[in-house]
Structures are given as structure tokens and as C-alpha cells.
Amino acid sequence: QVQLVESGGGLVQPGGSLRLSCAGSGRLFADYSMAWFRQAPGKEREGVGAISATGAVANYHHSVEGRFTISRDNTKNSVYLQMNSLKPEDTAVYYCAASRTTTRAFLRQNSADYWGQGTQVTVSS
Secondary structure: OOEEEEEOOEEEOOOOOEEEEEEEEOOOHHHOEEEEEEEOOOOOOEEEEEEOOOOOOEEEOOOOOOOEEEEEEOOOOEEEEEEOOOOHHHOEEEEEEEEOOOHHHHHHOOOOOEEOOOEEEEEOO
């Protein structure tokens, strides 16, 4: 069993930065690939970035590549999403998720073994 709790969301101006954090509980955290998904009002949930269990591999949605960076610290059971050069279209509820799958598959699939409760990110002037 893995429980996930996100934090770090908020309101930011276009061009600004935010860092999301996801704290996991459970001794099996390091066994899972981790990902960040987002869902904007009226849109389907989409995978933003995923990182392998060891942190060696990361993949991103094309719309955030070069602006967002996913990382993890297994000693702290945590995964992070550094978001730079934020745009209004990045506004969404961001969810942390865990799955026993590859990072590429994780971004394509719209499912996970475990989900966090979500944190709101609003990019607006």
C-alpha cells in the first residue's frame, strides 16, 4: 500500500515557477515508477512527466518538455515537479501517481496503482 500527498500548488503569474512535492508513505515506494498527471476543467487527464523507480529515466509530455523537470528522492519517499516558464494553459489540478510500469507506458495510460488527492495550479496575471 502506498499513500501519496501532494503539496506546493498555488497561483503564479505567467512566466513564473512552482515546485510541486509528493510525499509517499509505505516501504515499497522505491519499487514504483512515479508520475505527475494534470486535469484542466473540461479536459481529459493527461500525463505530464514520469520517472523510473531508480530515477534514472524520465519522460515528459511534449507540451512541457524543456520547462518541467521531474525528480525523486527515495530516501525521503518523495517525488517533485519543478515547473518553469509557466503558461496559462498549464492551469490544472496536478496529481501524483504510482505504478509498476515503464515511464513511457505510464504517460500513455490514464491509470495508476495509487493516486494522490491533487493540488491546484493556477497560472494567471
